Amino acid sequence: MESCIFCKIVRGEIPSFKVYEDEKVLAFEDINPISLGHTLVIPRNHAKDLWEIAEEDLTAVHLASKKITQGIAKALNPIGVACLQLNGPGANQVVLHYHLHLIPRVSGGPELPVANWELKKGDISAIKATAEKIAAAIR
Ligand code: 5GP
Numbered sequence: 001m002e003s004c005i006f007c008k009i010v011r012g013e014i015p016s017f018k019v020y021e022d023e024k025v026l027a028f029e030d031i032n033p034i035s036l037g038h039t040l041v042i043p044r045n046h047a048k049d050l051w052e053i054a055e056e057d058l059t060a061v062h063l064a065s066k067k068i069t070q071g072i073a074k075a076l077n078p079i080g081v082a083c084l085q086l087n088g089p090g091a092n093q094v095v096l097h098y099h100l101h102l103i104p105r106v107s108g109g110p111e112l113p114v115a116n117w118e119l120k121k122g123d124i125s126a127i128k129a130t131a132e133k134i135a136a137a138i139r
């Protein structure tokens with residue numbers, strides 16, 4: 001897509017710090033990292049989000065993420081890596097080209113804000129009704 005910033009990175013029109021690439025996938029460092037090693041894994045083909053991405057591109061991104069996370073583990077020795085993927089502006093997706101964030105946390109590093117939400121007891125009947133609604137929509 002002409003104006004998409006990640007398509008421009010795929011085409012090499014704007015620079016990036018690449019860590020991995022193959023036929024279907026590109027991975028590079030986030031320019032505003034939550035932590036050092038914060039990596040974005042994207043399909044070369046433009047697709048906005050999880051609703052739009054082709055299954056083979058989704059598979060390729062997530063298989064590559066295993067390889068890249070192994071590289072992050074070897075290079076940075078993190079105590080954990082958050083894998084995060086936002087869909088839609090309402091979920092704060094800013095770049096509308098599917099991307100998976102891999103965000104490492106090293107020993108002594110601050111909590112990752114995306115992985116540190118407060119647990120609050122849910123309304124069991126609302127949870128049950130919503131589960132039934134989603135399950136029925138999938139069938
Ligand atoms: P989102 O909120 O859409 O899941 O995250 C988009 C991410 O893309 C943000 O973390 C942001 O820092 C990153 N980003 C936006 N523009 C660029 C860019 O031009 N280069 C790189 N490397 N990262 C970008």
Ligand code: ZN
Pocket residue numbers: 001004005006007008045046047096097
């Ligand atoms: Zn794009």
